[in-house]
Each structure stands twice: as C-alpha cells, then as structure tokens.
Amino acid sequence: MGVEQEILRAIDENREEILAFARDVYRHPELGYKEKRTAAKVAEVFRARALAVRESLAITGVRADLRPEGASSDVTVALIGELDAVVSPDHPHADPQTGAAHACGHHAQLAGVVGAAFALSSPAVAAHLGGGVAFFAVPAEEYGEVEFKNGLKEQGLLRYGGGKCELIRIGAFDDITVSVTHHSAPGVKGIKIGSETSNGFVSKVIRLRGRGAHAAAAPHLGINALNAASLGLTALAYQRETFQDADTVRVHPILTRGGELVNVIPQDATVEILVRGKHLEAILDADRKVDRSFKAGAMALGAKVEILTAPGYLPVVAAPPAPEIEAAARLVFPPEAIERVADGAHGTGSTDVGDLSYLMPVLNFTTGGMTGDLHSKDVDFFDEETAYIATAKIFALTAYHLLKDGAQAARAARAAYKPHFTKADYIAYMDALEKTETVDYGTEGK
Numbered sequence: 386m387g388v389e390q391e392i393l394r395a396i397d398e399n400r401e402e403i404l405a406f407a408r409d410v411y412r413h414p415e416l417g418y419k420e421k422r423t424a425a426k427v428a429e430v431f432r433a434r435a436l437a438v439r440e441s442l443a444i445t446g447v448r449a450d451l452r453p454e455g456a457s458s459d460v461t462v463a464l465i466g467e468l469d470a471v472v473s474p475d476h477p478h479a480d481p482q483t484g485a486a487h488a489c490g491h492h493a494q495l496a497g498v499v500g501a502a503f504a505l506s507s508p509a510v511a512a513h514l515g516g517g518v519a520f521f522a523v524p525a526e527e528y529g530e531v532e533f534k535n536g537l538k539e540q541g542l543l544r545y546g547g548g549k550c551e552l553i554r555i556g557a558f559d560d561i562t563v564s565v566t567h568h569s570a571p572g573v574k575g576i577k578i579g580s581e582t583s584n585g586f587v588s589k590v591i592r593l594r595g596r597g598a599h600a601a602a603a604p605h606l607g608i609n610a611l612n613a614a615s616l617g618l619t620a621l622a623y624q625r626e627t628f629q630d631a632d633t634v635r636v637h638p639i640l641t642r643g644g645e646l647v648n649v650i651p652q653d654a655t656v657e658i659l660v661r662g663k664h665l666e667a668i669l670d671a672d673r674k675v676d677r678s679f680k681a682g683a684m685a686l687g688a689k690v691e692i693l694t695a696p697g698y699l700p701v702v703a704a705p706p707a708p709e710i711e712a713a714a715r716l717v718f719p720p721e722a723i724e725r726v727a728d729g730a731h732g733t734g735s736t737d738v739g740d741l742s743y744l745m746p747v748l749n750f751t752t753g754g755m756t757g758d759l760h761s762k763d764v765d766f767f768d769e770e771t772a773y774i775a776t777a778k779i780f781a782l783t784a785y786h787l788l789k790d791g792a793q794a795a796r797a798a799r800a801a802y803k804p805h806f807t808k809a810d811y812i813a814y815m816d817a818l819e820k821t822e823t824v825d826y827g828t829e830g831k
C-alpha cells in the first residue's frame with residue numbers, strides 16, 4: 386500500500402475516536418488562556434500516541450513532537466490547531482456559565498491535528514518522513530477579554546494577547562520550517578486552498594474616570610464617566626467618513642463598565658476597542674483618531690482618561706494555494722469540491738496566523754461541513770466527515786508531501802519564502818506598540 390493510502394486508511398481506522406474527540410471539545414468550549422480542560426485532553430491523546438508532549442506553553446498551549454528515526458533534525462513542519470472558543474451565549478452548545486461556544490470552529494482544527502497525529506505516528510507512515518512534525522494546540526486566537534489578558538500581563542504570565550504571538554516570543558516556533566493552518570467556513574463545499582490577506586489590529590482599553598455623587602440630589606458635584614465615554618463613542622463615530630475604503634478599517638468598541646449603581650453618578654466607564662486595518666499605517670491613523678475622540682469626551686466632562694494600547698495581530702500575508710495541499714485535496718475530494726482563494730481576496734477579520742506569516746511560510750486551507758456565520762449562534766457542524774475527518778486527512782497528507790523524499794518540499798518552501806520580520810524585529814515591533822497615556826481634564830481639585 387502506498388504511503389498516501391496508508392494515511393487515509395489510518396485516519397478512517399481511527400474515525401470514531403476522532404469524531405468523539407471533536408464532539409467532546411465542541412461541547413466543552415473554553416475561552417482564551419482558560420482552555421485547561423481542552424489542553425489536557427489534547428495532551429492526553431498525544432501522549433497515548435507516544436509523542437513527546439510539552440504543556441503549559443503560553444499558559445495553556447500544547448506542542449507534541451514526532452521525529453522518526455533517521456529524520457533530519459533541521460526540518461520541522463508545524464500542524465496548527467487553536468484551543469479557544471468565542472463568546473456566543475445563545476449557541477446551542479454554549480457553556481451556561483461563561484457563554485463560550487465553538488462558534489469559530491476551532492475544535493475542528495484540533496480534530497484535524499489530532500487525527501493527523503494518529504496517521505503520521507503510525508510506523509508505516511513515520512518511516513517515510515524526512516523531518517519532524519510538531520502538532521500544536523495554540524491558546525487564545527480570539528482576541529477578547531482584554532482586561533483579563535492585561536491582568537495576566539501584570540502577573541508576568543504573558544506579554545502579548547494572542548497565543549501564537551506569545552508562542553513566537555517564548556521560542557516555541559524557533560525551529561519550525563513551515564506551518565500548516567486550517568479554518569472552517571460556511572459556504573465551502575469541500576476545501577478551499579490558500580490564504581487571503583486579512584486586517585491586522587491594535588487593541589485598546591480606555592478607562593474614563595470621574596467622580597461619584599448623588600445622581601439626583603447633587604449631580605453637580607459629580608463627574609460623569611459614562612457621559613464622557615458616550616461622547617467619546619460619538620466622536621469616534623464622526624471619524625468614520627475619514628476611513629478610506631481601500632484601508633478596510635474596522636473600529637468596534639464595547640462598553641464593559643458604565644456605572645456602579647443607578648443612583649450614583651458613574652465614576653468609572655471602560656471601553657474596549659479593536660482598531661483594524663489592511664496595513665499598519667491605516668491602523669495607526671485610525672488609532673490616533675480613537676485616542677483624540679476619547680480625550681475629547683473626557684475633556685468635555687472634566688474627566689480623566691487612561692488609554693492603554695497593546696499590539697494585536699499582524700495582517701496575514703497572502704499565500705497562493707500550496708501544491709502540497711492541492712495534492713492532498715485531490716486524494717480526499719472530487720474536483721468539483723476543490724476551490725482556491727481568489728487573487729486579491731481580503732478578509733476584514735484578523736488572526737494571529739498573520740504574525741506567523743511574517744516570519745515563515747504558512748500553508749493554509751479551509752474546509753466546509755458547517756453552516757451559519759462564524760461567531761454567531763447559528764454555527765452548526767452538520768457534516769462531520771468534511772469538517773473533521775477530511776480536515777485530518779488534509780493535514781496529514783500535506784505534512785507527508787512536505788516531508789517525503791528527505792523533506793525536499795519543506796526545504797524548498799522555506800528557501801522560496803522571504804521573511805518580513807526576523808524574530809528580533811517582531812519582538813521590537815510588538816513592544817513598540819505597547820503604551821499607556823493618561824490625561825486628567827479636571828478630576829483633581831475640582
């Protein structure tokens with residue numbers, strides 16, 4: 386039997402275990418840097434396949450390594466799945482306590498990576514790998530709960546918000562030659578190959594501080610932080626006509642605090658914002674407008690404003706459909722179910738896959754088998770064969786195609802890739818975006 390057929394057979398043979406894993410993770414969603422149960426489950430599955438497992442990387446991350454005897458030590462292919470869910474409390478499988486749900490389908494990525502590990506670690510396949518495979522379960526791709534993450538930063542547990550950003554920083558990707566990434570998407574019949582570009586972003590926490598007072602008897606003695614925040618949001622809305630279509634700017638705030646008790650003038654208001662754009666200049670331009678808007682709100686009310694800015698994700702660098710994934714897709718899907726990312730396609734969301742794409746070649750594919758808009762309560766994985774089993778097959782076959790014949794294809798992909806950043810450049814770039822600015826327009830001595 387050929388190696389490719391052996392890979393397909395091994396995944397089909399482990400079909401029930403892969404499906405059980407996917408369903409279990411789907412029904413136990415956890416938010417970023419809190420994916421303890423999911424991480425432990427992934428680690429357990431890898432350990433059962435006798436892989437060398439490292440845990441607690443960037444708090445909850447897991448990396449398992451397979452390096453068959455005789456495989457070169459200077460080539461390693463990373464297969465990447467994400468651990469975290471998103472908040473979607475109305476989703477049928479949402480966690481009743483946290484509102485977390487796998488409405489972004491990261492459990493399908495994990496099922497794919499785990500299924501690939503079953504196939505690639507089988508001796509009949511491993512003997513044909515000319516380099517190592519690193520199976521990653523990466524924390525916190527969804528960039529939410531910014532204040533919670535800032536708390537982890539203050540405790541020295543991490544420095545960057547995104548799981549891949551943090552794993553890059555601590556060196557978990559230092560030895561990786563090529564990364565392979567996946568996402569599920571509605572409207573994809575079988576598979577879509579390639580990476581479209583995406584927006585990058587910076588993240589903001591804006592704290593308006595005023596002064597409490599009796600809301601009815603003595604409002605003149607207070608400084609209303611909620612009103613300052615509200616004016617800031619309005620000023621921000623007036624900036625929108627200055628955002629240029631080509632920059633695909635998205636600035637979307639939420640109010641996470643807006644007062645304590647209804648009969649007290651709100652003393653604290655907090656706004657979280659992600660400021661996104663197609664390239665760094667557009668992001669920084671929008672970011673300056675956000676800062677001015679909230680300073681205006683604070684100034685009008687005589688409040689104090691504290692603006693915390695942190696690096697988010699870099700825009701994804703476009704990558705044409707990889708021949709190794711094309712070859713894999715032809716073994717799994719009929720031709721009519723294989724699509725390719727169109728030239729110039731751009732997504733206005735963001736992912737920390739962008740950060741990886743600045744440092745190394747990233748081979749990306751998208752599979753279907755799901756319906757409903759991502760991050761919405763309607764997300765449903767109706768075709769597990771496509772969403773989970775086929776994803777595992779593509780991950781495994783792609784790794785094999787990269788690593789067969791002395792890892793020729795992996796070496797060639799790396800040689801053809803021009804890095805946008807060295808790791809040192811990346812760390813310097815990220816650290817330069819981190820800043821705190823405080824302006825008090827009148828809470829002292831008024």
Ligand SMILES: [Zn+2]
Pocket residue numbers: 471489527759760
């Ligand atoms: Zn998402």
Ligand SMILES: [Zn+2]
Pocket residue numbers: 489490491526568
């Ligand atoms: Zn996602």
